[in-house]
Amino acid sequence: MHDIMIPLTVISFLCTIIFIFWRPNVNEAIPATAGAVLVLISGSVTLSDLGIITETIGGAAITIMATIVMAIVLESFGFFHWAAEKLLEKASGSGIRLFWYTNLFCFLMTLFVNNDGSILITTPILLMVLRNLRLKNKQKIAYLLSGALIATASSAPIGVSNIVNLIALKIVNMDLYMHTAMMFVPASLGLGLLTLLLFAMFYRILPRNLPTPKIKIGSYPLVAGRHPLQDNISPIPNEKRAAIMRNILIFVFCVRLSLFAASYIHFPVPLMAVIGSIFLLGWRWFYLKISPADMLSKTPWYILVFAFSMYVIIYGLHNIGLTRLLIYIFEPVVSGSLLHASMVMGFLLSILSNIFNNHPALMVGTLTLTNMGLDPLTLKISYLASVIGSDIGSLLLPIGTLATLMWMHILKKGRVMISWGEYLKVTSVVIPITLLFTLVILAYWVNWIF
Secondary structure: HHHHHHHHEEEEEEHHHHHHHHHHOOHHHHHHHHHHHHHHHHHOHHHHHHHHHHHHHHHHHHHHHHHHHHHHHHHOOOOHHHHHHHHHHHHHHHHHHHHHHHHHHHHHHHHHOOHHHHHHHHHHHHHHHHHHOOOOOHHHHHHHHHHHHHHHOOOOOOHHHHHHHHHHHHHHHHHHHHHHHHHHHHHHHHHHHHHHHHHHHHOOOOOOOOOOOOOOHHOOOOOOOOOOOOOOOOOOOHHHHHHHHHHHHHHHHHHHHHHHEEEEEOOOOHHHHHHHHHHHHHHHHHHHHOOOOHHHHHOOHHHHHHHHHHHHHHHHHHHOHHHHHHHHHHHHHHOHHHHHHHHHHHHHHHHHHHHOOOHHHHHHHHHHOOOOOHHHHHHHHHHHHHHHHHHHHHHOOOOHHHHHHHHHHHHHHHOOOOOOHHHHHHHHHHHHHHHHHHHHHHHHHHHHHO
């Protein structure tokens, strides 16, 4: 059995990643589960290891599921169509204003939900808005690509917006409050620079004056077919919509703030997220008479299966010596200074993410860091730089994140064509500059506050 352990584990990993890239429309939990089963058969992951893995990802999984429940509740109140109408209203006929409001909307949705959920929500909304405005394909790409890059990169400032960030937090024994204190300023400045670069790239093709919309936004579905969360368009009377939406958003914002407060006072963050979701479900039940039972069918449980299966595969690679190899190569450089640690781990994770996808890349990187014997501050900055690499650097190629893979698939369904060449023409300029800037700011920011 030992003779086949290493080759079978490596083959399982490679086949899983290749299948996800090759068939992005297939539920990613299927190839990940198959790969995890093969790793278990190889013996590189034992039954006792499964207990460690469950403990590691359990809290992160519960937190992410709770935030997705919040997104489903928002949809039940007709939030997404209301948001689309507000985008057009705020744009006031200006394509330039629509660009800035689009990116602000995508940023906020990631902070309110998570990066994958934000893509699932914002992309259909933008497709609906842009189709209604009858814009040209290249003009649609300007809004859709910038929105997708901002939505995905916006998971960097706070760990709660990305399940793999939460898992990595657990591995390095870092709480959510400390992560945000060290990361929010550098990552937010990086996002600001990324938005400015995207605006400069797309300025010439953004329409100065938007055409008059064909029909009212709320009169047809978000995309051709059915939105993943859609049940109805607007169950709230028009005269009450603004007040209801405002109150719900304030409540959800308070729930998000409570997660950081819980982390600060060492109250279990997953439990706080669940409490917030229960209150929101109760509100919906009282106001719309919709039972919480629909969560069983609407919640994307496959995300849990995918995260667990991928971590089994990565743990197998860890057990057969991958992290020891990375430690041997990179430990001398990472230990040099905070700036060295930030730059090396940030660019390493960017490369690994664009080759293997950011989920396995960050897991490998984090396991490597915990075995380097680094001092606590260097370990933390190396982890944060890894997050920047996996959340921002991974956007260089469409295959770097599951969010961008889903985005490409949604665009295809929405009949908006974008080639790899068109994608790379933008990202090859904006992503390396943003990555370098953010990593340098991270090193100096952490050095300053400590």
